[in-house]
Amino acid sequence: MATIAVDELTRAYGPVRAVDRVSFSVGDGEIFALLGPNGAGKTTIVEILEGYRSRDSGTVEVLGCDPASGGSAYRARIGVVLQSAGFEEEFTVRELVRLQCALYPRRHDPDELIDLVGLGDKRTTRVKALSGGQRRRLDLALGLAGAPELLFLDEPTTGFDPAARHHAWDLVARLRDLGTTILLTTHYLEEAQRLADRVGVLRSGRLLAVGTSDELRAGSHLPTVISFGLPADRSAAGLPVLSNRPEVRGSRVRLVSHDPLPDTRRLTRWAAESGTLLSDFAVAPPTLEDAYLALTEESADVR
Numbered sequence: 658m659a660t661i662a663v664d665e666l667t668r669a670y671g672p673v674r675a676v677d678r679v680s681f682s683v684g685d686g687e688i689f690a691l692l693g694p695n696g697a698g699k700t701t702i703v704e705i706l707e708g709y710r711s712r713d714s715g716t717v718e719v720l721g722c723d724p725a726s727g728g729s730a731y732r733a734r735i736g737v738v739l740q741s742a743g744f745e746e747e748f749t750v751r752e753l754v755r756l757q758c759a760l761y762p763r764r765h766d767p768d769e770l771i772d773l774v775g776l777g778d779k780r781t782t783r784v785k786a787l788s789g790g791q792r793r794r795l796d797l798a799l800g801l802a803g804a805p806e807l808l809f810l811d812e813p814t815t816g817f818d819p820a821a822r823h824h825a826w827d828l829v830a831r832l833r834d835l836g837t838t839i840l841l842t843t844h845y846l847e848e849a850q851r852l853a854d855r856v857g858v859l860r861s862g863r864l865l866a867v868g869t870s871d872e873l874r875a876g877s878h879l880p881t882v883i884s885f886g887l888p889a890d891r892s893a894a895g896l897p898v899l900s901n902r903p904e905v906r907g908s909r910v911r912l913v914s915h916d917p918l919p920d921t922r923r924l925t926r927w928a929a930e931s932g933t934l935l936s937d938f939a940v941a942p943p944t945l946e947d948a949y950l951a952l953t954e955e956s957a958d959v960r
């Protein structure tokens with residue numbers, strides 16, 4: 658059974674249809690990422706699912722409940738990690754996490770939770786002395802306090818340095834291993850590609866595509882880029898016939914290919930037969946970011 662089932666969900670603010678007949682589902686234990694440009698409708702959808710915002714029409718079922726009428730019993734079963742929760746600055750990490758855990762009937766052990774988010778050495782530190790990244794970890798600990806069956810993560814790594822981002826990704830992967838279903842919003846496509854089992858791409862309130870990262874990449878029909886360097890004594894004019902005309906800049910050759918496998922085979926065979934070293938040979942298929950940009954840029958804003 659799906660943990661989240663959304664059918665024809667619609668919500669307008671005056672003349673603006675922020676969410677326009679959106680349907681998708683998220684399976685038990687799945688990580689689903691909602692992607693879309695600013696104003697696409699992500700927050701509106703997430704807040705409707707959390708039970709904090711009303712809908713105009715459509716059906717929504719989360720953990721077997723309608724969030725609009727689930728009340729506090731429903732909200733005790735979900736965890737919400739917002740972008741910038743306000744903290745009581747004078748509390749220590751342990752005090753805050755303990756207080757939060759005490760609010761829930763089904764709860765995590767506060768000290769285990771602090772360790773889980775990597776704040777073990779900051780237990781007795783006051784919130785006001787935490788760095789931005791450490792505060793976000795505390796956000797996460799507070800969102801997990803009630804051992805939620807479903808976790809909403811709103812842009813979990815915005816403002817993180819690369820190491821902190823990787824740490825957060827590891828943490829989300831551990832939560833997945835513990836069986837937590839996660840709905841994630843993010844503007845980092847690499848994050849979605851790494852973490853999410855499936856993604857949904859929104860624009861202007863409409864869901865343009867839903868699928869795995871690989872499905873969206875394949876569905877984009879974008880080319881693969883093959884690139885390499887030629888030695889000084891070789892000219893691009895001597896290259897074999899390829900599916901497209903290569904672009905040459907100095908000794909660097911770049912081929913935009915819709916047929917990457919035969920092109921790669923022709924190039925490597927030619928290099929072996931002519932004794933040519935192709936330096937930094939790289940085959941780059943389209944990324945989720947490429948597919949996302951193609952999707953969101955090509956779809957005209959029909960409003």
Ligand SMILES: Nc1ncnc2c1ncn2[C@@H]1O[C@H](COP(=O)(O)OP(=O)(O)OP(=O)(O)O)[C@@H](O)[C@H]1O
Pocket residue numbers: 670673674675693694695696697698699700701702
């Ligand atoms: N309370 C509100 N009153 C009026 N319009 C609103 C309200 N909240 C959102 N909107 C509008 O609804 C649309 C969707 O907004 P929403 O916040 O859901 O987008 P988002 O995808 O979360 O954007 P972002 O990536 O910038 O956070 C936008 O056009 C926004 O201006």
